[in-house]
Amino acid sequence: MGNAIFKKDDQILINFLQREYRKQSLSNQYMPFEDLGPPLDENGSLNIEFIRKFGIKIPEKMYLVLGDNHAMSSDSREFGFVPENNLKGIANFTLWPPSYRWGKAFQPPYPFLTLPRIIIWSTALLIALISFLYNRNFIRKPLKF
Numbered sequence: 001m002g003n004a005i006f007k008k009d010d011q012i013l014i015n016f017l018q019r020e021y022r023k024q025s026l027s028n029q030y031m032p033f034e035d036l037g038p039p040l041d042e043n044g045s046l047n048i049e050f051i052r053k054f055g056i057k058i059p060e061k062m063y064l065v066l067g068d069n070h071a072m073s074s075d076s077r078e079f080g081f082v083p084e085n086n087l088k089g090i091a092n093f094t095l096w097p098p099s100y101r102w103g104k105a106f107q108p109p110y111p112f113l114t115l116p117r118i119i120i121w122s123t124a125l126l127i128a129l130i131s132f133l134y135n136r137n138f139i140r141k142p143l144k145f
Contacts, residue, residue: 003033013130038044039054059081061083061084061085062081062082062083062084063076063082063083063084063087064076064079064081064082065081065082077125089116090107090110091104091107092105092110093105
């Protein structure tokens with residue numbers, strides 16, 4: 001415990017990165033993931049010059065969207081910030097992970113009857129009704145021997 005998993009001068013890591021860059025040169029669509037870490041200087045504090053040069057600020061009415069698969073997610077690291085107008089829907093319920101956040105979402109109330117909700121719930125109820133009627137009719141038939 002407490003040992004480093006990778007060191008920057010580890011030959012295995014160097015060989016892996018060389019293979020990844022070779023793959024990148026063969027295919028324009030492939031972009032290897034290389035985590036360069038936070039913008040820190042030699043002292044371990046934030047590199048202000050780096051931040052000023054490249055910036056960290058997210059523009060107004062824009063959102064940084066990150067996927068859960070850091071190496072292969074198609075998210076804001078690939079296509080940039082998402083405008084607020086492009087965000088649709090809400091979270092109604094937090095199911096996972098079970099914690100103090102479990103349950104109804106902490107947000108302003110959202111109208112219960114909206115056209116998308118009516119369509120989804122009507123379709124689900126119709127499928128459930130057809131399934132119930134089919135199974136009830138199928139179960140009532142006598143068994144043939």
